[in-house]
Amino acid sequence: MHEKRLIVIGAGISGLVSAVYAQRSGFRTLILEKAANPGGVSTSWKRKGYTFEGGIHWLIGAREGLPLHDIWTETGALGPGNPVYYKDPIYTLVDAAGRVPLYRDLRRLKEVFPEDSAAIGRMCFHVACFRHFHPVVLDERGLKVRYPRPFRLWEFIKMGPAVLLAPFLLLRSAGSYIDRFHNRRLRNLLRTVVDPEINALSLIYTLSTFSAGDSGYPEGGSLRMASNMADTFTALGGEIRYRTPALEILREKGRAVAVRTEAGDIPCDAVIISADARSAIDHLFAAPLQERWARKMRKSLITSQCMFLGIGVQADLSSYPRSMVLPQAKPLHVGGLTLDLLTVNNYAREAAYAPEGCTTLTLILPGESYAFWAAARERGDYAQRKAETFEAVLQRLEKAIPEIQGKVQVWDLATPLTYQRYCDTWDGSYMTQWLPRTLTPTAPIRYAPGIYFTGQRTSLSGGLPIAGTSGRITAQAVCKDFGAEFVSR
Ligand SMILES: Cc1cc2nc3c(=O)[nH]c(=O)nc-3n(C[C@H](O)[C@H](O)[C@H](O)COP(=O)(O)OP(=O)(O)OC[C@H]3O[C@@H](n4cnc5c(N)ncnc54)[C@H](O)[C@@H]3O)c2cc1C
Known part of the structure; x- marks a missing residue:
């Protein structure tokens, strides 16, 4: 233990991921969470004996063998007592004419919609191109890593078809992609998968995770997953203070030295902000941040609500x-x-x-x-x-x-x-919208000495995969800057 004190603001999924890795890597880590529970927007709650699953509908990386799966298991999000259910069909359209299932095997749509057979075939081809496309999990260069992730060239080569197709899909919206189908029932089924306004890559990528047998629902849902992670963190010796909003990051010569709370200032050597960066740039500093990226974020961030x-x-x-x-x-x-x-x-x-x-x-x-x-x-x-x-x-x-x-x-x-x-x-949003032909404004992982961002606003798009990968990337950045060895398990 090198006894550096790290404060993570927020016990959402990205905050929990970075906190578990940092604590395991020897930082004395304290999470300050505004709410009464872990999980952030990925949560579920009970009313009169009924559980409302308000977060996970599908978890990318639930399937074993995927790099993201390692993050979920290393941080305790998924464990042996936490089986994953893979629903199939993914959706079923129900109308006066009957029921139409959207199976993971998209080729089955041809039986129901022969008039769209050619377009379905094209979509299946696009989805097949993305079959081996997944969030890359690598180690930061120059960082000491206890269990290095092997660099597997073939993993990248297999993503080649997706990379070639990506520019075409990034130029158009999911809605315009879906509009190529003649049958309205089929269009309605596909429009349910992602917001039609975002780029078509998100649609094809999401469908590809289903067709590759990923994107399941872990038993117990969001709250179980977040509680598993919180338990993993505290079992490692980390501390979480719920109902404790961080009010301000205090700095000396630009470097983070403490975090202000209602109960007083808590000294630290570094801070990870997993709270929404769009809110943080206005609320968590002595004055609103004015760097170019922050101004851009204020001006052109489009949120999913x-x-x-x-x-x-x-x-x-x-x-x-x-x-x-x-x-x-x-x-x-x-x-x-x-x-x-x-x-x-x-x-x-x-x-x-x-x-x-x-x-x-x-x-x-x-x-x-x-x-x-x-x-x-x-x-x-x-x-x-x-x-x-x-x-x-x-x-x-x-x-x-x-x-x-x-x-x-x-x-x-x-x-x-x-x-x-x-x-x-x-704006009460749960991730950024990645529209066609645009680059979403993002927050930097390393903002200033001892100040880091992680979570949904550090990447072009959002969701749990970004929470998981960004949490790991940020923990590695902190380890590298403080000369600590990164320990993942
Ligand atoms: C209804 C719904 C369904 C969804 N379904 C899916 C799905 O099926 N698959 C998928 O991949 N994604 C899904 N998502 C999106 C996904 O849940 C989020 O993108 C992801 O959980 C964001 O995680 P995060 O850690 O980046 O941010 P957050 O969850 O926002 O975490 C930030 C944390 O910081 C805390 N915080 C904020 N300010 C402060 C402060 N000043 N002091 C202390 N703490 C603070 C917050 O309370 C919160 O706990 C869904 C979201 C919603 C709302």
Whole structure:
């Protein structure tokens, strides 16, 4: 132990990853977390016996043998008592004409949509090109590493087809890629996979993780995964202080020397900021940061936002698919959004998620609704608007799932303001949107002496893979700068 004191701001997934690695590498690591639980926006919660999974819907790197999987196992996120379920079909479209499953084997779509056979064949080819494409996990050059990751040239060679195809996919949106299909039901199925506004690479990459047998759901979901990581960290001797927001990073000659909290200043040798960098540049320093990247981030960051609705119903819905796509003949207007699809996750088969004979349903209502909810709060009708949103969605659900009529026992709606209140994310967002033909503004891993960033804003896109890889990269940067050996396991 070299006794350097490291403070990690935030116990979200990126913060936990960097903290586990740093603690194992000999830093005396303290995590300060604003909320009462670990996990950040990747979380689940209970209401009246129903569990609402508000985070992981699929975990990239869940499959053994992938570099990202090593990060999940080394940090305790996935363990032997934490089996992963791989749903197939991924989604099922349910409409008046019946049910259409989207299987992991995309070729099966040709049987249902022969008119789109050629376009499906092209999509399968694109997905096959990405089959061996995955987040690269390497060691920083010049760093002492106890268990070095071997550099496997063939891993890179196998990514060649994806690299060649990437520029073409980065120029167009997922929506325009999907619009090439004639059949509207097929378009609706694919539009559920990713936000149609982001680039087409994200769509193809996501589909490729499914078709390669990755992207599963770990038993116990988000909260279990985050708790596993927090337990791994504390078992190594690390400390987490919940309900302890970091107020300011104190510096001397530019270097971090302490973090201010309501209970006083905590001295340190280095700080990792895993809190949303877009919020941190305005709130965590004596004055808002003015570097070029920070100005760019203020100007052109586009965030992914959603409303999340959890519903507990006294009905057994195990005859319904796990993830249902419900097209809306008349668009639904809620939270300032216009939605023509509703995607419903049905947890009827997860026994522990609801009382016996009952079912938890959840919906992510995607789109920029922050301004709508901020205005509602300002006017004082936030609770009323939430109730209206729930009622409007329920009416649509009752048409597709008549068994739930009069059977709702509990509901809970999280808006972007909820995410902002709990996790201080910018506009209540959970990651950056990577649009076609753009480079998302990002925060640097090394910002200043003893000050580092990690997490969702340090990369072009977001999600758990970025939280995992960036957490490791940042821990390695800290080790290198302090001359410590990086110990991964
Ligand atoms: C509904 C939903 C579904 C999703 N589904 C998936 C999915 O299926 N697959 C996938 O890959 N990704 C998914 N994501 C995205 C993924 O969960 C996030 O991108 C990822 O968890 C972000 O992790 P992070 O560590 O970068 O940030 P965060 O989770 O934002 O963590 C930052 C932490 O810092 C804390 N913090 C902030 N400010 C302070 C402060 N001043 N002091 C102390 N602590 C502070 C916060 O409370 C938080 O715990 C989903 C997100 C949502 C909301």
